Amino acid sequence: MLFPCLDKLEDRSQKFLNESSGPEPAYGKVGKHNTLLYKSDEPIFLDYGGFLPSFEIVYETWGKLNEDKSNLILIHTGLSASSHAKSNSLNKNPGWWEGFIGPNKYLDTNKYFLVCTNVIGGCYGSTGPSSIDPSDGKRYATRFPMLSVQDMIRAQNRLIKEQFGVSKIYASIGCSMGGMQSLAYASEFPNEVGKIISVSGCARSHPYSIAMRHCQRQVLMSDPNWNRGFYYDNKIPPHTGMKLAREIGTITYRSGPEWEYRFGVERADPSRQPALCPDFLIETYLDHQGEKFCLEYDPNSMLYISKTMDLFDLGLTNVSKLRKGRFQAEEKFNGKDIDPKELQFRPVESACSIDPDTAPVSNVRRTRKLTPLESKVDLLEGMKHFSNKDILVIGVESDILFPAWQQREIVDLLRQGCKQQGLGDGSNIKHVELSEEVSMYGHDTFLLSLEHIGEPVKHFLEG
Amino acid sequence: MLFPCLDKLEDRSQKFLNESSGPEPAYGKVGKHNTLLYKSDEPIFLDYGGFLPSFEIVYETWGKLNEDKSNLILIHTGLSASSHAKSNSLNKNPGWWEGFIGPNKYLDTNKYFLVCTNVIGGCYGSTGPSSIDPSDGKRYATRFPMLSVQDMIRAQNRLIKEQFGVSKIYASIGCSMGGMQSLAYASEFPNEVGKIISVSGCARSHPYSIAMRHCQRQVLMSDPNWNRGFYYDNKIPPHTGMKLAREIGTITYRSGPEWEYRFGVERADPSRQPALCPDFLIETYLDHQGEKFCLEYDPNSMLYISKTMDLFDLGLTNVSKLRKGRFQAEEKFNGKDIDPKELQFRPVESACSIDPDTAPVSNVRRTRKLTPLESKVDLLEGMKHFSNKDILVIGVESDILFPAWQQREIVDLLRQGCKQQGLGDGSNIKHVELSEEVSMYGHDTFLLSLEHIGEPVKHFLEG
Numbered sequence: 001m002l003f004p005c006l007d008k009l010e011d012r013s014q015k016f017l018n019e020s021s022g023p024e025p026a027y028g029k030v031g032k033h034n035t036l037l038y039k040s041d042e043p044i045f046l047d048y049g050g051f052l053p054s055f056e057i058v059y060e061t062w063g064k065l066n067e068d069k070s071n072l073i074l075i076h077t078g079l080s081a082s083s084h085a086k087s088n089s090l091n092k093n094p095g096w097w098e099g100f101i102g103p104n105k106y107l108d109t110n111k112y113f114l115v116c117t118n119v120i121g122g123c124y125g126s127t128g129p130s131s132i133d134p135s136d137g138k139r140y141a142t143r144f145p146m147l148s149v150q151d152m153i154r155a156q157n158r159l160i161k162e163q164f165g166v167s168k169i170y171a172s173i174g175c176s177m178g179g180m181q182s183l184a185y186a187s188e189f190p191n192e193v194g195k196i197i198s199v200s201g202c203a204r205s206h207p208y209s210i211a212m213r214h215c216q217r218q219v220l221m222s223d224p225n226w227n228r229g230f231y232y233d234n235k236i237p238p239h240t241g242m243k244l245a246r247e248i249g250t251i252t253y254r255s256g257p258e259w260e261y262r263f264g265v266e267r268a269d270p271s272r273q274p275a276l277c278p279d280f281l282i283e284t285y286l287d288h289q290g291e292k293f294c295l296e297y298d299p300n301s302m303l304y305i306s307k308t309m310d311l312f313d314l315g316l317t318n319v320s321k322l323r324k325g326r327f328q329a330e331e332k333f334n335g336k337d338i339d340p341k342e343l344q345f346r347p348v349e350s351a352c353s354i355d356p357d358t359a360p361v362s363n364v365r366r367t368r369k370l371t372p373l374e375s376k377v378d379l380l381e382g383m384k385h386f387s388n389k390d391i392l393v394i395g396v397e398s399d400i401l402f403p404a405w406q407q408r409e410i411v412d413l414l415r416q417g418c419k420q421q422g423l424g425d426g427s428n429i430k431h432v433e434l435s436e437e438v439s440m441y442g443h444d445t446f447l448l449s450l451e452h453i454g455e456p457v458k459h460f461l462e463g
Numbered sequence: 464m465l466f467p468c469l470d471k472l473e474d475r476s477q478k479f480l481n482e483s484s485g486p487e488p489a490y491g492k493v494g495k496h497n498t499l500l501y502k503s504d505e506p507i508f509l510d511y512g513g514f515l516p517s518f519e520i521v522y523e524t525w526g527k528l529n530e531d532k533s534n535l536i537l538i539h540t541g542l543s544a545s546s547h548a549k550s551n552s553l554n555k556n557p558g559w560w561e562g563f564i565g566p567n568k569y570l571d572t573n574k575y576f577l578v579c580t581n582v583i584g585g586c587y588g589s590t591g592p593s594s595i596d597p598s599d600g601k602r603y604a605t606r607f608p609m610l611s612v613q614d615m616i617r618a619q620n621r622l623i624k625e626q627f628g629v630s631k632i633y634a635s636i637g638c639s640m641g642g643m644q645s646l647a648y649a650s651e652f653p654n655e656v657g658k659i660i661s662v663s664g665c666a667r668s669h670p671y672s673i674a675m676r677h678c679q680r681q682v683l684m685s686d687p688n689w690n691r692g693f694y695y696d697n698k699i700p701p702h703t704g705m706k707l708a709r710e711i712g713t714i715t716y717r718s719g720p721e722w723e724y725r726f727g728v729e730r731a732d733p734s735r736q737p738a739l740c741p742d743f744l745i746e747t748y749l750d751h752q753g754e755k756f757c758l759e760y761d762p763n764s765m766l767y768i769s770k771t772m773d774l775f776d777l778g779l780t781n782v783s784k785l786r787k788g789r790f791q792a793e794e795k796f797n798g799k800d801i802d803p804k805e806l807q808f809r810p811v812e813s814a815c816s817i818d819p820d821t822a823p824v825s826n827v828r829r830t831r832k833l834t835p836l837e838s839k840v841d842l843l844e845g846m847k848h849f850s851n852k853d854i855l856v857i858g859v860e861s862d863i864l865f866p867a868w869q870q871r872e873i874v875d876l877l878r879q880g881c882k883q884q885g886l887g888d889g890s891n892i893k894h895v896e897l898s899e900e901v902s903m904y905g906h907d908t909f910l911l912s913l914e915h916i917g918e919p920v921k922h923f924l925e926g
Contacts, residue, residue, distance in 0.1 A: 001605045003691055006684060048736055142464045146737045207722035207745040211714045214746045217739060218710065219682055221469060222703050228466055240685050247681065248711065251674045259670035264831050264838055265776055270784075273511055274609045274774055276680060276766055281831070282670040283677045303739055311737055313728055321733075368727050368744070375727055400863075 005277035005287065009240050013225075016236040034091040035060055035083060035118075035125060038159045044120075045330040047148035047322035053134055057159050058125030059083050059117040060090070062101055063109035069166045073107065073461075074156065075116040076174025076181035079305050080297050082124040085116045099450050106454030107461075112170065117159065119152045119181075121305050123298030126155075130232065130298045141300060142229030148322055149177070149184045149312045156181075157189055171461055173197040175446035175453075176402065177305070180312045183410070186386040187314055196386075197457055199394040199446050202406035203379055203413065204313040209401050212252045213306045216245035220299055229300050238299050243290035245302065250289040256398035256442030315375065316382035380413045380420075387417030392430045392460040394453060401443040404433055432456045468740035468750065472703050476688075479699040497554040498523055498546060498581075498588060501622045507583075508793040510611035510785035516597055520622050521588030522546050522580040523553070525564055526572035532629045536570065536924075537619065538579040539637025539644035542768050543760050545587040546579045562913050569917030570924075575633065580622065582615045582644075584768050586761030589618075593695065593761045604763060605692030611785055612640070612775045616647045620655070634924055636660040638909040638916075639865065640768070643775045646873070649849040650777055659849075660920055662857040662909050665869035666842055666876065667776040672864050675715045676769045679708035683762055692763050701762050706753035708765065713752040719861035719905030778838065779845035843876045843883075850880030855893045855923040857916060864906040867896055895919045 035058045043051040060083045065072060075085055075097075086095040086102065101107045107114055118124040121144075129144040160166050172193050174182040179201015186196045220226055223241025231237055263281040267274070278287040313319075370378065391414060395407030408431070415426030434452050439445040446453050498521045506514040523546045528535060538548055538560075549558040549565065564570045570577055581587040584607070592607040623629050635656050637645040642664015649659045683689055686704025694700055726744040730737070741750040776782075833841065854877060858870030871894070878889030897915050902908040909916050 001692070003684070005681070006691065009685065142739070205728055207726050207728070207743075208714070208718045210728065210743050210745050211718060211722075211749055214741070214743075214749060215678075215707070215711050215714065218468070218750075219707055221466070221739065222472065222686075222707060224687075228469065229464070244678070244682055244685060248678050251671070251678065255671045255674060259674075261835055262831065263670050264833065264835065265668055265670070265673065265773075266831050266833070274770060276605070276684065276770060278677070279770075280670075280673050280677075280773060282673050286674055286677060287681075307737060307739060307742075310728075310743060368725065368729050370727065370729070372724055372727065 001276065003277055008291075009243070012239055013236050016239075036090075037125070038163045040155075040158055040162070042158075043333065044151070044155055044158070045326045045333070046145050046151050047326050048146045049325050049329050050145050051329055051333065052120075052127060052145065055120055055127040055155060056125065056131075057117050057120065057127075057155060059115055059159065060085070060088060061116075062086055062088055062114040063112050065113040065164060065166070069164065070168070070170060071112050072160065072164060072166050072169045073112045073114050073171045073173060074160065074169050074185070075107070075114055076172070076178030076185075077116065077119065078174075078176035078178055079309065080293075080302070082122075083116045083118045085114075096447065097450075100454055106450065106458045107173070108458070111462075115160070115164075117156050119305065120155045121147045121152065121301060121308060123301040128298070129229065129300035129304055139232045141232065144300070144304060146311075147304065147308050149180050149308055150188055150319075150322060152308070153181055153184045153188050157185075157192070168192045168194065171195040171197060173199070173457065174201065175199040176201065176443065177309050179402070180309065183314065183383075184312075186389055186391070187319070187383070190386040190389060194390065195461060196389055196391045197394070197460065198391070198407075198410065199453060199457075200396055200399055200402045200407070200443055201393075201410075202312070202402050203383060203410045204315060205310050206403075206406065209252070210310045212248060212401070213310055216248045217303050217306055219248065220245045220303060226299060229303075231299070237295065239294040242297070242299050242302070243294040246293040247286040247290040250286055252401040253444045254442050255400055257436055257440035258398075258442065261440065313379075314382045315378040317370075317378050319382050376409075376413075379409075380416055383410075383413050384417030384421060387414040387421070387426075388423045388428065390428050390430075390460075392432070392456065394432045394434070394456060396434045396439055396442065396445045397436050398440050399443045399445070407431070407433065430456075430460060464739065466740055471754075472706070475702055476699050479702075499553075500588070501626045503618075503621055503625070505621075506796065507614070507618055507621070508789045508796070509608050509614050510789050511609045512788050512792050513608050514792055514796065515583075515590060515608065518583055518590040518618060519588065519594075520580050520583065520590075520618060522578055522622065523548070523551060524579075525549055525551055525577040526575050528576040528627060528629070532627065533631070533633060534575050535623065535627060535629050535632045536575045536577050536634045536636060537623065537632050537648070538570070538577055539635070539641030539648075540579065540582065541637075541639035541641055542772065543756075543765070545585075546581045548577075548579045559910065560913075563917055569913065569921045570636070571921070575924075578623070578627075580619050582768065583618045584610045584615065584764060584771060586764040591761070592692070592763035592767055602695045604695065607763070607767060609774075610767065610771050612643050612647045612771060613651055613782075613785060615771070616644055616651050619644075620648075620652055631655045631657065634658040634660060636662070636920065637664065638662040639664065639906065640772050642865070643772065646777065646846075647775075649852055649854070650782070650846070653849040653852060657853065658924060659852055659854045660857070660923065661854070661870075661873065662916060662920075663859055663862055663865045663870070663906055664856075664873075665775070665865050666846060666873045667778060668773050669866075669869065672715070673773045675711060675864070676773055679711045680766050680769055682711065683708045683766060689762060692766075694762070700758065702757040705760070705762050705765070706757040709756040710749040710753040713749055715864040716907045717905050718863060720899055720903035721861075721905065724903065776842075777845045778841040780841050782845050839872075839876075842872075843879055846873075846876055847880030847884060850877040850884070850889075851886045851891065853891050853893075853923075855895070855919065857895045857897070857919060859897045859902055859905065859908045860899050861903050862906045862908070870894070870896065893919075893923060 038057045041054045045051045081096050084095040085097040103110045118126040121128045129140050133140045172182045172185040179198040182198045220241035223238035225236045226238035268284045278284045393407050395404040397404050411431040414429045418426040439449045441448045501520045504517045508514045544559050547558045548560040566573045581589040583589050584591045592603050596603045635645045635648040642661040645661045683704035686701035688699045689701035731747045741747045856870045858867040860867050874894040877892045881889040902912040904911045
């Protein structure tokens, strides 16, 4: 049997070996010449302990900041998207939300000053695992600290205040991980944001989404070329692991009724014998998505941000713990009575060896400490301090990664929070759910079905 | 950062290298001493062309065949299950359906003679990729021909007739891939089966399930130790690829509301720093499932049978094509005017390079040849010749691999087939769907929620 899919992987590795320095992964080419740069020389203290002594954020803007600085809208990206949401004078290439942003568009550049940042932890110029650690002049790689979504938000908030002198943004909007960030902005800075829009996001990850990201990470980390994160100076990057991870990721981003309509169970070439390499249309599609992406994004950034998404949980227990970790790190740093190095992030051996399978399925209390109900109450307690805000939550019925029940959960808990605190009937919390008939694109609906996301967004922002 | 999950993989590889012959994978230990063996010395012609010159089926039985040979029930297995559905005199270990089978149980051994076979293509003794190719005395490996579900069924049918002299079985029952096989038995031999039970199966695979199996195959094939299928004589089997593939598989078998109840988003040890190795309970669970399985099943069998499941499609176009391929192979073989070797399966390069992404999503006709409606009609045409049979179809709402709409599709089409042919109102087609409240175990419900599957099965068989 022939294996053209394996030949292709081996050819790429060989190409890296043959060329003097190897083809440079695309993310290395993201220059700072066509973006804007903010640098903070103050340390940022992190939720899981430790700090970054300084950090940079690369960002882009559209529209103009008005005189009273009241029209800034912060756009949060998904895991692998860059700040290039829209073409602009510095970079004419179309952005990932090209049709969504512009004069009289859903995000109207005649009215608003739009800012989109590259998250810290990523690989598009903002400080991340591929950045140089100032302490030794080498890339951080997997010495980089683990981040929370809130850490990303606090870095952005510093940019907003210091770079633009804006004390309250008009709105915060994001999809997918950006939908987590948008809620986190409200949670961290409830008085510094007007309207909040969370599209295809959640208040807390759920086991299926963690499981799918876990597999992506494990597949990437098992690529020998990943080299425990220290591949930057090697000839061959972990392109195979990245390709496989992206194929798994694509399943979560796009599967939905669309695939039934688009691919069905047809094979790319039914006249050929069935083969173990990609053969069905759906397989050639996944293969192509993996190929396209395997050198587009830094593998370590993928691992870190994927984990950050798993860890996202606005429940009171978690948020309190994160704050405590961060304050302790800051206090120790300010007290100067200890070596700051002691506060650096020190990951320890994880509990790989635990075998939850020995706990009978029927006895769920043995693996979870909180019951599902207690856990829900915890989430309500963690969110109610911003339940009086104007919030728009959009979900998509065909989304399997951030399923529609997760957006309903946000809405239900925020409305309960309003009522419990005597802050009204919860009508400040708007909810739109796109049915399968309206969008069959699953999680990526926000990239593909602009009008169905855009109309309620425009109405909410301008209402 | 420490990576205990990678250490564990490297340790296992090292162990294989250090031991003189390496720990034998468990599937190699499946002896023929505690099972029964049927051997056919006649060739079996295959749907995708070519033939096996002879084949063996390893099987087990429970209960007794009655005098008029009318009480045989054939049990079909899922992908990785063996014939050991239940303990018996040859093998006292509990089977995978231990509580389902026995005197007065759901499959009542006082009444029925139960036969469970290991499918051809598998690794539990029946002819498969790890078997010796009689033409050269070496293991087939990836020289093994691609099989259809119908090929598996025809091999079983020969066992039923030749070993037991049974011309019509009382019933055919199977879950998951067994649910496909059970329908295929009716499709291939409508007059040789009384009652048909298909649990958590389908009449045709769908893109999400193909996508998830595709990723399992790609991950396994990308393990350098897989060596394009020729690993049997190597020291290190592709245990890493198998582990990763099983973790992805486990997501499809088990995810459902159960995981919310059992694991939630709790970490195995919240006092530790988050890590990139398994950390959340759900991750340690997946890791453990992968560990348990990575040496339990032959990697090549996993690849072949997984692909066979993808290819399953009872639509008229597909079934006609398969029959034509098989008859042509048989005619040529019988004509003896050509070298039989020419009829051997010859896989050709698959169409890896097709880029369906260039076809706009809105224009689905560009990638599919049949519209979804035409495709549905084709499935009806392919199934209506057995729509007059007594058939029980069971589905589970929380199943994401064989979602409940797939069982509803079987039922709807078979009932339509009855009506269109004037064969009654379709009430011979029984349908049971277990709601999320009844079972939150997803696809594996048939292994975990025996009473909810068993009661309708018992009633149907004895009614």
